[in-house]
Amino acid sequence: xxxxxxxxxxxxxxxxxxxxxxxxxxxxxxxxxxxxxxxxxxxxxxxxxxxxxxxxxxxxxxxxxxxxxxxxxxxxxxxxxxxxxxxxxxxxxxxxxxxxxxxxxxxxxxxxxxxxxxxxxxxxxxxxxxxxxxxxxxxxxxxxxxxxxxxxxxxxxxxxxxxxxxxxxxxxxxxxxxxxxxxxxxxxxxxxxxxxxxxxxxxxxxxxxxxxxxxxxxxxxxxxxxxxxxxxxxxxxxxxxxxxxxxxxxxxxxxxxxxxxxxxxxxxxxxxxxxxxxxxxxxxxxxxxxxxxxxxxxxxxxxxxxxxxxxxxxxxxxxxxxxxxxxxxxxxxxxxxxxxxxxxxxxxxxxxxxxxxxxxxxxxxxxxxxxxxxxxxxxxxxxxxxxxxxxxxxxxxxxxxxxxxxxxxxxxxxxxxxxxxxxxxxxxxxxxxxxxxxxxxxxxxxxxxxxxxxxxxxxxxxxxxxxxxxxxxxxxxxxxxxxxxxxxxxxxxxxxxxxxxxxxxxxxxxxxxxxxxxxxxxxxxxxxxxxxxxxxxxxxxxxxxxxxxxxxxxxxxxx
Amino acid sequence: xxxxxxxxxxxxxxxxxxxxxxxxxxxxxxxxxxxxxxxxxxxxxxxxxxxxxxxxxxxxxxxxxxxxxxxxxxxxxxxxxxxxxxxxxxxxxxxxxxxxxxxxxxxxxxxxxxxxxxxxxxxxxxxxxxxxxxxxxxxxxxxxxxxxxxxxxxxxxxxxxxxxxxxxxxxxxxxxxxxxxxxxxxxxxxxxxxxxxxxxxxxxxxxxxxxxxxxxxxxxxxxxxxxxxxxxxxxxxxxxxxxxxxxxxxxxxxxxxxxxxxxxxxxxxxxxxxxxxxxxxxxxxxxxxxxxxxxxxxxxxxxxxxxxxxxxxxxxxxxxx
Numbered sequence: 001x002x003x004x005x006x007x008x009x010x011x012x013x014x015x016x017x018x019x020x021x022x023x024x025x026x027x028x029x030x031x032x033x034x035x036x037x038x039x040x041x042x043x044x045x046x047x048x049x050x051x052x053x054x055x056x057x058x059x060x061x062x063x064x065x066x067x068x069x070x071x072x073x074x075x076x077x078x079x080x081x082x083x084x085x086x087x088x089x090x091x092x093x094x095x096x097x098x099x100x101x102x103x104x105x106x107x108x109x110x111x112x113x114x115x116x117x118x119x120x121x122x123x124x125x126x127x128x129x130x131x132x133x134x135x136x137x138x139x140x141x142x143x144x145x146x147x148x149x150x151x152x153x154x155x156x157x158x159x160x161x162x163x164x165x166x167x168x169x170x171x172x173x174x175x176x177x178x179x180x181x182x183x184x185x186x187x188x189x190x191x192x193x194x195x196x197x198x199x200x201x202x203x204x205x206x207x208x209x210x211x212x213x214x215x216x217x218x219x220x221x222x223x224x225x226x227x228x229x230x231x232x233x234x235x236x237x238x239x240x241x242x243x244x245x246x247x248x249x250x251x252x253x254x255x256x257x258x259x260x261x262x263x264x265x266x267x268x269x270x271x272x273x274x275x276x277x278x279x280x281x282x283x284x285x286x287x288x289x290x291x292x293x294x295x296x297x298x299x300x301x302x303x304x305x306x307x308x309x310x311x312x313x314x315x316x317x318x319x320x321x322x323x324x325x326x327x328x329x330x331x332x333x334x335x336x337x338x339x340x341x342x343x344x345x346x347x348x349x350x351x352x353x354x355x356x357x358x359x360x361x362x363x364x365x366x367x368x369x370x371x372x373x374x375x376x377x378x379x380x381x382x383x384x385x386x387x388x389x390x391x392x393x394x395x396x397x398x399x400x401x402x403x404x405x406x407x408x409x410x411x412x413x414x415x416x417x418x419x420x421x422x423x424x425x426x427x428x429x430x431x432x433x434x435x436x437x438x439x440x441x442x443x444x445x446x447x448x449x450x451x452x453x454x455x456x457x458x459x460x461x462x463x464x465x466x467x468x469x470x471x472x473x474x475x476x477x478x479x480x481x482x483x484x485x486x487x488x489x490x491x492x493x494x495x496x497x498x499x500x501x502x503x504x505x506x507x508x509x510x511x512x513x514x515x516x517x518x519x520x521x522x523x524x525x526x527x528x529x530x531x532x533x534x535x536x537x538x539x540x541x542x543x544x545x546x547x548x549x550x551x552x553x554x555x556x557x558x559x
Numbered sequence: 560x561x562x563x564x565x566x567x568x569x570x571x572x573x574x575x576x577x578x579x580x581x582x583x584x585x586x587x588x589x590x591x592x593x594x595x596x597x598x599x600x601x602x603x604x605x606x607x608x609x610x611x612x613x614x615x616x617x618x619x620x621x622x623x624x625x626x627x628x629x630x631x632x633x634x635x636x637x638x639x640x641x642x643x644x645x646x647x648x649x650x651x652x653x654x655x656x657x658x659x660x661x662x663x664x665x666x667x668x669x670x671x672x673x674x675x676x677x678x679x680x681x682x683x684x685x686x687x688x689x690x691x692x693x694x695x696x697x698x699x700x701x702x703x704x705x706x707x708x709x710x711x712x713x714x715x716x717x718x719x720x721x722x723x724x725x726x727x728x729x730x731x732x733x734x735x736x737x738x739x740x741x742x743x744x745x746x747x748x749x750x751x752x753x754x755x756x757x758x759x760x761x762x763x764x765x766x767x768x769x770x771x772x773x774x775x776x777x778x779x780x781x782x783x784x785x786x787x788x789x790x791x792x793x794x795x796x797x798x799x800x801x802x803x804x805x806x807x808x809x810x811x812x813x814x815x816x817x818x819x820x821x822x823x824x825x826x827x828x829x830x831x832x833x834x835x836x837x838x839x840x841x842x843x844x845x846x847x848x849x850x851x852x853x854x855x856x857x858x859x860x861x862x863x864x865x866x867x868x869x870x871x872x873x874x875x876x877x878x879x880x
């Protein structure tokens with residue numbers, strides 16, 4: 001009886017709460033859109049720190065000079081014409097030191113205005129360059145600013161950038177994000193303090209910081225960012241009167257928020273993983289539109305080539321023949337995440353379809369291991385003549401459910417060919433804080449690379465980029481891969497302007513990659529976008545220039 | 560009293576200095592530093608750039624030297640900037656503290672309002688059906704994993720019934736205080752349910768023990784009413800161990816509830832501390848953890864005062880000795 005009273009009391013409190021706030025979690029009105037993502041930006045400064053959450057939010061509010069579009073083609077956004085050598089706006093030249101460089105001329109769109117009405121001008125270009133070049137500002141993308149050694153200003157809209165290198169990417173300045181000189185110049189008086197003084201973080205809702213279809217109207221740290229239309233936007237008027245980006249770090253809660261109507265969509269760029277989206281689609285797919293866009297996130301296994309076992313090419317080949325990547329893609333991801341045969345994505349124009357592929361072939365895998373001297377099997381595990389067992393450590397980021405699942409499949413499949421794989425996972429903070437970056441992993445490590453279209457893998461494959469104590473562990477060639485021809489190709493590709501010749505170089509690069517196998521390619525990750533059924537115009541790109549860069553095309557049916 | 564306060568102040572100051580050094584060193588021992596994180600984001604950073612940035616941020620100096628510099632600045636009121644949020648540490652901490660205190664304060668208050676009477680009722684008739692029922696509910700509350708409970712509440716009230724928002728601080732518009740209050744209901748309910756059980760059990764155990772004391776028998780023998788025996792004589796003594804637990808909860812009030820905050824997308828101290836440690840944000844992590852330490856110390860100090868009030872046998876003089 002008393003227990004019943006207790007339960008009744010609890011129920012009463014719940015009812016009181018509920019009746020005190022009777023309004024239902026309101027579904028978004030058609031003029032508003034609420035997007036769920038999993039991370040809050042650490043800064044809103046476009047050039048300090050690289051972070052996907054920041055790039056996502058700023059893609060609604062700013063427009064870079066150049067971007068890759070949905071077809072992975074370089075196009076102008078803030079500039080009038082894309083400069084090329086062919087149209088005369090880009091001219092190869094010698095630098096004062098006699099190096100081969102290039103001068104590239106851009107003109108800012110005549111109707112481009114900051115949110116407070118001040119025209120976007122070459123003053124902003126020069127100011128951005130000054131901030132980027134200064135050693136103490138903490139701006140990322142240092143290589144770009146080092147290479148950009150001079151700017152000639154023709155007038156308020158036209159300027160020429162002088163680079164000390166001539167690469168095939170000479171006209172792609174996607175990362176050169178303008179900073180408004182009229183708002184931030186005073187904050188730059190002490191460059192070392194600029195990072196903490198910039199208006200992007202001290203006065204985030206200042207309309208003069210933005211020149212995209214939206215501006216940031218409110219930013220609540222860790223919770224949400226509210227975007228409202230920017231009155232000075234020069235392009236097509238956006239359909240939504242307000243877009244709220246809500247940060248929900250837990251993916252199960254993200255799903256629940258979507259189902260409850262608390263949010264209208266989950267961004268593909270920073271939302272659910274494919275396996276989560278597939279499970280969600282099975283349960284609630286009918287209520288939403290789900291798009292899967294395979295992209296440039298390349299899941300792979302790095303092999304430590306200093307490990308005596310992995311030094312043997314036959315062992316590396318056996319390992320790749322011993323795993324059924326098609327089954328992994330099909331069974332775990334319903335084929336939404338295509339198998340990777342090299343680091344180059346099939347959607348990239350430089351992808352070579354005719355280079356060697358490694359099918360699942362147990363016979364071949366066993367034969368290769370036998371030839372490599374792993375002939376004796378004890379309790380299913382191979383040993384060599386010295387009695388050493390074929391044991392390898394496999395590491396990945398602890399807590400990443402998808403990777404842990406794949407890891408277990410790999411362990412089982414390799415066991416079938418007599419390879420004893422020991423799983424030793426670490427939290428991402430530790431794995432990337434030291435174990436991988438200082439090459440402390442002993443065998444295999446599974447993680448992903450995020451790149452751009454036709455991104456030259458210099459830092460991951462060039463022998464000069466092997467991290468070690470003497471170079472302060474700089475570089476990302478974590479496998480320790482050394483191949484003189486590969487080094488030459490990486491250098492040659494960067495400076496080859498002729499597409500036909502470059503395609504040949506890329507083909508050879510992929511050939512060496514799959515022949516030498518410093519890495520086991522697994523699959524290309526896909527971004528699952530869970531959208532309201534009536535939303536049109538959102539086109540996932542699959543690369544680092546995100547879908548909100550074209551937010552003015554987003555529209556709900558009936559708008 | 561003055562001597563007690565004086566001793567207590569210096570003890571607390573010493574604990575704080577030791578804690579700050581321990582926390583600073585532990586964070587410093589974690590693999591990677593902020594420049595390593597920058598290198599991960601921008602592989603084109605050269606070894607020279609990395610060395611320059613380490614020098615710029617003072618990361619090239621020994622950890623003890625960095626700690627001394629930090630301590631000197633902190634003592635003059637400069638807690639530095641948060642690396643993760645590019646804003647002064649106190650500016651970042653302020654809203655998070657308000658959010659956490661609102662969430663955890665309300666849930667603690669509600670939990671105590673339910674748990675204390677329930678514990679007393681259970682203790683008054685131990686091993687009765689009422690006691691068993693209260694215990695069963697208390698154990699259920701203790702056993703339910705907080706994340707599961709939180710998700711169930713979201714599914715029940717936000718997804719199925721659709722009467723409450725599933726998470727966040729507010730709709731993002733200008734909904735006002737009532738709009739924000741709706742967002743509090745589920746996280747507060749989740750934390751309250753999770754903590755009722757423990758407090759009920761403490762209260763029950765303490766009250767059963769007290770009700771067995773000779774002075775209670777004496778009180779009953781004098782003809783005092785049961786109300787007077789329980790609430791006038793037993794309750795004050797029975798509250799002493801419960802006060803110790805509440806004092807520990809006081810520090811927890813400011814260090815946040817990571818799981819609940821994460822699931823309900825509530826930007827409080829738990830998430831802030833977690834993110835700052837994972838993101839190698841020395842200043843933010845340190846100040847947040849020290850703040851939790853300070854408040855735990857204050858909570859214990861208040862508990863000491865409460866002991867004196869609750870139990871006349873305890874005095875500040877004894878505490879001194």
